[in-house]
Amino acid sequence: MKTKNKTVAYDLRASSFNWEIAPGKTIQAWGFNNQVPGPVLRANAGDTLVVRLINDLSEATTIHWHGIALPASMDGTDATQRPIEPGEVF
Ligand SMILES: [Cu+2]
Numbered sequence: 001m002k003t004k005n006k007t008v009a010y011d012l013r014a015s016s017f018n019w020e021i022a023p024g025k026t027i028q029a030w031g032f033n034n035q036v037p038g039p040v041l042r043a044n045a046g047d048t049l050v051v052r053l054i055n056d057l058s059e060a061t062t063i064h065w066h067g068i069a070l071p072a073s074m075d076g077t078d079a080t081q082r083p084i085e086p087g088e089v090f
Pocket of ligand 1: 064065066
């Protein structure tokens with residue numbers, strides 16, 4: 001039986017945070033949702049993945065994707081997408 005494709009949505013908050021890289025050793029890191037690496041995004045083949053990027057960094061950023069089919073305007077390169085400024089949501 002074929003399951004119906006669905007829309008799967010995630011929020012990724014880009015920010016700077018304290019990351020304990022070894023016991024007693026903490027550094028300032030940039031990442032998504034206060035973790036390095038960022039969270040795993042799970043969807044099934046055929047689903048539509050909607051990712052909302054909240055930029056809480058002090059600099060503009062984008063997300064560049066590999067391995068999935070997506071519109072060029074969502075692919076996070078300077079050639080195809082305007083950078084997401086600090087405080088913006090895309
Ligand atoms: Cu690439």
